[in-house]
Amino acid sequence: xxxxxxxxxxxxxxxxxxxxxxxxxxxxxxxxxxxxxxxxxxxxxxxxxxxxxxxxxxxxxxxxxxxxxxxxxxxxxxxxxxxxxxxxxxxxxxxxxxxxxxxxxxxxxxxxxxxxxxxxxxxxxxxxxxxxxxxxxxxxxxxxxxxxxxxxxxxxxxxxxxxxxxxxxxxxxxxxxxxxxxxxxxxxxxxxxxxxxxxxxxxxxxxxxxxxxxxxxxxxxxxxxxxxxxxxxxxxxxxxxxxxxxxxxxxxxxxxxxxxxxxxxxxxxxxxxxxxxxxxxxxxxxxxxxxxxxxxxxxxxxxxxxxxxxxxxxxxxxxxxxxxxxxxxxxxxxxxxxxxxxxxxxxxxxxxxxxxxxxxxxxxxxxxxxxxxxxxxxxxxxxxxxxxxxxxxxxxxxxxxxxxxxxxxxxxxxxxxxxxxxxxxxxxxx
Ligand code: EPU
Numbered sequence: 001x002x003x004x005x006x007x008x009x010x011x012x013x014x015x016x017x018x019x020x021x022x023x024x025x026x027x028x029x030x031x032x033x034x035x036x037x038x039x040x041x042x043x044x045x046x047x048x049x050x051x052x053x054x055x056x057x058x059x060x061x062x063x064x065x066x067x068x069x070x071x072x073x074x075x076x077x078x079x080x081x082x083x084x085x086x087x088x089x090x091x092x093x094x095x096x097x098x099x100x101x102x103x104x105x106x107x108x109x110x111x112x113x114x115x116x117x118x119x120x121x122x123x124x125x126x127x128x129x130x131x132x133x134x135x136x137x138x139x140x141x142x143x144x145x146x147x148x149x150x151x152x153x154x155x156x157x158x159x160x161x162x163x164x165x166x167x168x169x170x171x172x173x174x175x176x177x178x179x180x181x182x183x184x185x186x187x188x189x190x191x192x193x194x195x196x197x198x199x200x201x202x203x204x205x206x207x208x209x210x211x212x213x214x215x216x217x218x219x220x221x222x223x224x225x226x227x228x229x230x231x232x233x234x235x236x237x238x239x240x241x242x243x244x245x246x247x248x249x250x251x252x253x254x255x256x257x258x259x260x261x262x263x264x265x266x267x268x269x270x271x272x273x274x275x276x277x278x279x280x281x282x283x284x285x286x287x288x289x290x291x292x293x294x295x296x297x298x299x300x301x302x303x304x305x306x307x308x309x310x311x312x313x314x315x316x317x318x319x320x321x322x323x324x325x326x327x328x329x330x331x332x333x334x335x336x337x338x339x340x341x342x343x344x345x346x347x348x349x350x351x352x353x354x355x356x357x358x359x360x361x362x363x364x365x366x367x368x369x370x371x372x373x374x375x376x377x378x379x380x381x382x383x384x385x386x387x388x389x390x391x392x393x394x395x396x397x398x399x400x401x402x403x404x405x406x407x408x409x410x411x412x413x414x415x416x417x418x419x420x421x422x423x424x425x426x427x428x429x430x
Contacts, residue, residue: 003390004403005416007429008362008383011285012248012409018236018255019045020070020229022398023094024191027168028198028229029053029074030097033062034105034176035202036077037224044070044229048397052088056095059086083110085144090114092397093122093165099147100127100169103136104176105222108148113140118333118369118394126163130170133157134177154179154218162187162298167214168195175204177218186214189299190259194230201225231255234305234371235399236281237263241309242378242406243283244272245316250409251282262302266294266310270317291319291356296327308334308375315343316382317356325350334372337365341379341387362387367394374399381411386426388416 061080102109196209362385367373
């Protein structure tokens with residue numbers, strides 16, 4: 001079984017290059033099926049989730065040509081099936097983006113319903129409500145969500161919750177509906193804006209993405225495009241907190257500092273120095289970390305996808321901190337693992353009460369999900385002694401070359417496949 005083996009204690013120092021945003025790439029890849037012409041995508045992250053989606057797209061007849069590691073050419077002119085039901089696709093939630101995209105273009109699609117979830121119940125009622133408002137019939141049968149319509153007609157839709165997925169899905173379907181759709185209480189995350197920009201580059205008419213109200217004037221057809229995906233806000237934030245937790249000095253490159261404001265604000269509050277330039281952010285942690293309070297919120301609030309990473313930092317800070325998770329109810333599963341490394345955290349409902357400790361000590365831990373997995377790796381990098389992190393398949397879903405980028409910053413981390421490799425690492429690091 002693959003695991004990371006880590007010897008903690010080295011401050012991370014140097015530069016790290018951030019890749020394209022996974023959560024922008026997924027809807028952009030799906031939306032490329034909305035034209036018969038070729039779409040060229042750059043800055044595509046080479047991570048498991050995007051690769052699983054590309055495989056599923058290939059299985060329904062999309063021509064996928066990876067011209068370079070981070071560039072892909074896609075042509076959906078000869079799609080052979082509107083049913084997406086591969087084994088892999090059930091494992092990624094973003095599979096349902098093919099539903100909005102293909103419903104928009106072909107007025108019919110069937111996609112396997114995403115399976116079990118690691119961070120809490122993830123309803124899809126707002127997606128379904130949006131599709132129905134546009135005139136589609138939506139049923140769930142035999143593990144598939146089936147959506148079909150004679151015509152899609154623009155509508156006024158109020159989202160009961162700010163949902164990234166539902167905003168994206170409805171925006172895609174509405175882009176090729178007749179007339180105007182208005183989505184109220186829409187999600188404002190940078191990846192929602194990136195998808196709107198991509199659709200507009202294909203000839204869609206979408207205004208207001210990044211605000212609470214998105215206005216979409218449907219167009220009959222979309223054309224090919226060349227598009228570069230925005231940098232990954234969460235990958236960047238993860239490395240910024242890795243610098244803080246290991247008392248390092250890291251320059252995170254190829255980022256949009258505006259997208260990182262809530263993360264930067266919290267780093268400043270806990271005593272780090274943060275310097276921003278046009279497309280990079282430097283984080284220096286030279287003082288002991290201070291405690292604070294944080295509540296996860298939709299953008300521009302502090303992202304739920306950074307909640308485990310900030311908790312790992314606060315558990316090493318002076319005093320008592322409070323972290324409130326307001327997006328997903330089950331996102332504190334990693335706390336038990338962190339406790340095994342010496343953290344002092346009590347979880348009550350959606351709140352973690354954290355009493356800072358002086359240090360973590362190395363332990364054998366497992367990644368319970370993508371972001372928590374990355375956060376536990378950061379904890380291990382700061383811990384005294386050796387740790388192993390299992391179930392790294394979760395981390396690989398959303399971080400490209402995670403351990404290599406960390407290693408490049410001076411971390412003592414290896415990918416070990418066998419006990420022998422683990423023993424070799426132990427001998428080497430002493
Ligand atoms: N919700 C509903 N009904 C719906 C949809 C959502 O009640 O129909 C609720 C959810 O249960 C949740 C809240 O609305 O409480 C927000 O969920 P949202 O739909 O915004 O999340 P998502 O689209 O399923 C995306 C990211 C997540 C990220 C969240 C929040 C992708 C592929 N996933 O999920 O990313 O945590 O937005 O920002 O974009 C990750 O990358 O690790 C990850 C989990």
